[in-house]
Amino acid sequence: MIGLLLLLVAGDAETAHALIRRRCVSCHGAEKQEGSLRLDSRDAALKGGDGGPAVVPGKPSDGLLMRAVRHRGGLKMPPKEKLSEDEASLLERWIRGGAPWAAPAASSPQRRLGDAWSDPENPVRRAFGGARLDLWSLRPLADPKPPPLRHEEGVHGDVDRFIRARLEDAGIPPSREAPRGVLLRRLAFDLTGLPPTPEEVRDFEGDPRPDAVERRVDRLLASPEFGVRWARHWLDVVRYADTHGFERDEYKPQMYRYRDWVVRALNADLPFERFVRMQIAGDEMVPPEGPRDAADADAIVAAGFLRLGTYDSTGDLFQEQAKARNEFLGDLANTVGSAFLGLTISCANCHDHKYDPVTQADHFRLRAFFATASKKDDTVLDGPAERARIAAQHREADAAAAAIQREIDALLAPFRGTPKTSEADAAKLLDEAGKRALKELGERKAAEERRKPPYTTAYSVRNTGGKPPETRIFYQGDFNEPREAVTAGFLSVLDPNPAPAAPGGPRSALADWLAAPEHPLVARVFVNRAWQHLFGRGLVATPNDFGFSGSAPTHPELLDRLARDFRAEGGSLKRLLRTLVLSATYRQASAWDAERAAKDPENRLLWRRAPRRLEAEAMRDAMLSVAGLLRPCAGGPPRWPPVPQEILDAQPGILETHSDENARKRLQGWYATTEEDCDVRSLFLIQKRALALPFLEPFDLPDPTVSCGKRDVTVVAPQALHQLNSGFSARVSRAFAASVEREAGADPAAQVRRALERAWSRPARPEEERIGRRLAERAGLAAWCRVLLNANEFVFID
Ligand code: HEC
Numbered sequence: 001m002i003g004l005l006l007l008l009v010a011g012d013a014e015t016a017h018a019l020i021r022r023r024c025v026s027c028h029g030a031e032k033q034e035g036s037l038r039l040d041s042r043d044a045a046l047k048g049g050d051g052g053p054a055v056v057p058g059k060p061s062d063g064l065l066m067r068a069v070r071h072r073g074g075l076k077m078p079p080k081e082k083l084s085e086d087e088a089s090l091l092e093r094w095i096r097g098g099a100p101w102a103a104p105a106a107s108s109p110q111r112r113l114g115d116a117w118s119d120p121e122n123p124v125r126r127a128f129g130g131a132r133l134d135l136w137s138l139r140p141l142a143d144p145k146p147p148p149l150r151h152e153e154g155v156h157g158d159v160d161r162f163i164r165a166r167l168e169d170a171g172i173p174p175s176r177e178a179p180r181g182v183l184l185r186r187l188a189f190d191l192t193g194l195p196p197t198p199e200e201v202r203d204f205e206g207d208p209r210p211d212a213v214e215r216r217v218d219r220l221l222a223s224p225e226f227g228v229r230w231a232r233h234w235l236d237v238v239r240y241a242d243t244h245g246f247e248r249d250e251y252k253p254q255m256y257r258y259r260d261w262v263v264r265a266l267n268a269d270l271p272f273e274r275f276v277r278m279q280i281a282g283d284e285m286v287p288p289e290g291p292r293d294a295a296d297a298d299a300i301v302a303a304g305f306l307r308l309g310t311y312d313s314t315g316d317l318f319q320e321q322a323k324a325r326n327e328f329l330g331d332l333a334n335t336v337g338s339a340f341l342g343l344t345i346s347c348a349n350c351h352d353h354k355y356d357p358v359t360q361a362d363h364f365r366l367r368a369f370f371a372t373a374s375k376k377d378d379t380v381l382d383g384p385a386e387r388a389r390i391a392a393q394h395r396e397a398d399a400a401a402a403a404i405q406r407e408i409d410a411l412l413a414p415f416r417g418t419p420k421t422s423e424a425d426a427a428k429l430l431d432e433a434g435k436r437a438l439k440e441l442g443e444r445k446a447a448e449e450r451r452k453p454p455y456t457t458a459y460s461v462r463n464t465g466g467k468p469p470e471t472r473i474f475y476q477g478d479f480n481e482p483r484e485a486v487t488a489g490f491l492s493v494l495d496p497n498p499a500p501a502a503p504g505g506p507r508s509a510l511a512d513w514l515a516a517p518e519h520p521l522v523a524r525v526f527v528n529r530a531w532q533h534l535f536g537r538g539l540v541a542t543p544n545d546f547g548f549s550g551s552a553p554t555h556p557e558l559l560d561r562l563a564r565d566f567r568a569e570g571g572s573l574k575r576l577l578r579t580l581v582l583s584a585t586y587r588q589a590s591a592w593d594a595e596r597a598a599k600d601p602e603n604r605l606l607w608r609r610a611p612r613r614l615e616a617e618a619m620r621d622a623m624l625s626v627a628g629l630l631r632p633c634a635g636g637p638p639r640w641p642p643v644p645q646e647i648l649d650a651q652p653g654i655l656e657t658h659s660d661e662n663a664r665k666r667l668q669g670w671y672a673t674t675e676e677d678c679d680v681r682s683l684f685l686i687q688k689r690a691l692a693l694p695f696l697e698p699f700d701l702p703d704p705t706v707s708c709g710k711r712d713v714t715v716v717a718p719q720a721l722h723q724l725n726s727g728f729s730a731r732v733s734r735a736f737a738a739s740v741e742r743e744a745g746a747d748p749a750a751q752v753r754r755a756l757e758r759a760w761s762r763p764a765r766p767e768e769e770r771i772g773r774r775l776a777e778r779a780g781l782a783a784w785c786r787v788l789l790n791a792n793e794f795v796f797i798d
């Protein structure tokens with residue numbers, strides 16, 4: 001009995017101590033001693049402040065502490081928010097029990113705490129009273145065996161076994177395989193974002209080899225267009241844009257290097273572990289004196305991931321650096337949460353998470369990894385030899401400029417009565433010849449400056465040296481209300497200890513944790529994204545939220561199987577995609593079926609392929625491709641398409657450049673080239689946060705300020721009007737018609753047929769040919785082309 005009591009008091013002591021640390025010590029501790037009172041040790045609390053002892057052990061009503069907490073006798077503590085009744089009575093109980101002080105952390109050897117399931121002292125266990133620990137996504141990855149099937153025919157692999165087992169249970173037969181033309185169109189769009197040519201379709205349809213499908217899949221995966229397609233998906237997740245956002249929305253001229261790196265990384269099938277590490281801590285992989293080779297330069301560019309958030313430069317005017325820093329760090333914790341962990345870490349910015357086993361401290365523990373990261377807009381990418389060459393040229397130009405400056409000084413010397421006479425004042429006293437000579441010298445000096453070759457640079461980050469800045473929890477997320485200090489650490493539910501030091505730096509430790517094969521969230525989240533882009537819907541329908549507010553997986557065993565194999569096989573995205581698209585499940589026809597639909601109306605069990613509308617970019621790219629307008633592009637600075645003046649003038653930031661020289665210098669404008677120059681894949685067009693491109697905008701572009709795991713797919717009237725009437729559609733249709741005329745010759749029937757097979761990847765039916773000919777006769781071939789690009793068959797992929 002006594003033992004039990006002691007245990008209770010000891011538990012209370014620790015909780016009371018934590019409460020005081022959290023709510024009192026910011027004003028009554030080492031930094032501040034309001035009322036001359038410190039509450040960070042037992043002795044100090046007994047001694048008290050100006051008004052006498054704060055705590056009298058055993059007698060709660062005698063010390064000032066309980067009076068202050070209960071708002072009795074004038075004192076109201078904490079000054080802003082009263083403690084809850086539970087908290088107040090906890091303190092009261094603790095004082096009545098003798099106010100034992102939990103051993104100070106520093107003097108007791110730190111015990112490593114266990115995860116929330118095994119260790120009652122785990123802070124998440126304590127914060128939520130042991131609840132919330134049954135979240136499925138935190139369980140270790142299982143190693144499930146594919147279930148046995150009653151019918152094995154048509155099964156290509158384990159993916160199908162997991163899917164079919166559930167279909168068998170529900171009594172739903174799978175659909176037959178899609179016809180080859182349909183399948184190739186689907187594969188081409190899913191893997192490269194572009195349609196196949198009619199010749200590729202015919203070639204595939206006539207290919208009798210048993211590995212005909214594998215050959216097409218391998219070719220598509222090896223195409224450079226693969227990286228362009230899949231980079232788009234990742235850029236949505238990391239909220240990529242080429243501008244800063246907010247009203248000024250300045251252009252970031254080097255940001256595109258990150259976009260190009262993603263394309264290259266995907267095309268090279270960079271192992272997932274490295275893909276994660278380079279984005280979180282690429283700069284820490286490079287020696288401080290600068291990059292040694294192209295791989296180092298890539299690592300610096302990849303860390304541009306940390307520079308993709310929005311930034312309000314007007315904050316500099318109002319000395320709001322603390323606010324901007326708070327937003328920078330908060331945004332990084334939130335984005336790592338969404339992109340890699342699939343958890344809404346953002347919801348723990350201001351309070352403990354309301355649903356998931358994530359405390360507010362966890363949000364700030366994640367932030368602390370970035371505390372030393374300082375933004376660097378001009379990180380040099382050139383290798384050592386190139387750096388030395390450029391530096392030598394800079395030195396040469398500097399020396400020449402200095403020599404010219406000496407000539408200027410000599411010229412002006414007689415007119416500089418006192419060293420206080422400025423260069424400009426002295427110049428006024430020169431005669432005409434002297435002024436001419438001075439002007440010429442000035443021009444020569446400026447020419448030397450211009451001779452300096454620029455370094456190749458990127459937006460990245462660099463760790464500041466010295467002691468890392470302290471990270472404190474902000475009460476209700478308000479950076480003016482700092483509270484308890486935290487050290488960098490992972491999700492406490494899994495590991496509540498301070499993160500171990502990693503040789504590269506603090507973010508390398510975070511990368512180690514994220515990339516660890518046993519991490520329960522990271523691989524599940526990534527594999528689910530891949531599944532979603534192929535099947536239209538993830539095994540978890542909420543790709544950025546694997547918490548209690550998100551959807552549970554429809555096929556949890558399959559998800560774990562895929563995540564495990566993905567990690568075991570080196571984290572190859574191409575290998576994963578290959579497995580998925582070769583499954584019978586992926587290859588099913590899309591036909592709807594009343595009997596099957598009655599049992600599974602939403603196709604959760606995947607008894608057919610659900611038709612999908614192309615995304616904005618894929619639609620535009622496909623139109624350009626079909627019309628023969630699409631130009632090859634290997635990346636580089638974004639292209640700026642012409643946009644109607646009234647749209648530009650509606651943007652306050654752009655408008656400002658007409659009247660304000662500084663706004664022009666800040667690159668707030670719109671730098672259009674020509675339409676033809678912009679006939680490249682949409683990934684390479686400018687992504688300006690404040691202005692979505694008018695011909696992409698109607699088709700559900702994501703909000704580029706926060707991570708987007710899944711785009712909306714709406715079907716609304718403005719899309720059809722746009723597709724039919726926009727200047728872009730008209731231009732593409734005319735070019736399409738001209739190209740078809742060149743290809744198909746003078747025969748109008750051949751033209752109509754050729755246009756259809758180019759747009760829809762299949763031969764025209766007689767009825768379609770009749771309609772097309774009638775239309776082309778009356779309104780021209782371009783009108784027929786425009787109809788083809790507006791049809792469901794173009795916009796939806798079966
Ligand atoms: C935001 C700062 C702040 C926080 C947080 C805060 N205090 Fe205070 N505290 C003060 C100030 C300021 C005084 C000085 C008296 C006054 O101005 O009211 C004070 C005075 C006191 C005193 C009287 C000291 C004396 O001997 O005169 C007690 C007791 C006290 N606080 C207890 C607490 C407790 C317990 C907590 C946490 C539950 C707490 N305070 C949190 C600012 C704070």
Ligand code: HEC
Pocket residue numbers: 344346347348349350351354476477
């Ligand atoms: C900018 C600060 C901030 C962010 C971010 C934030 N909240 Fe809150 N939230 C508050 C404040 C302040 C309260 C009221 C005080 C409290 O309950 O802690 C609150 C209260 C709540 C409540 C009601 C509390 C209750 O017990 O009834 C819920 C539910 C909630 N938040 C959910 C969320 C979710 C979900 C997210 C993420 C999508 C989120 N919050 C993000 C500040 C925030």
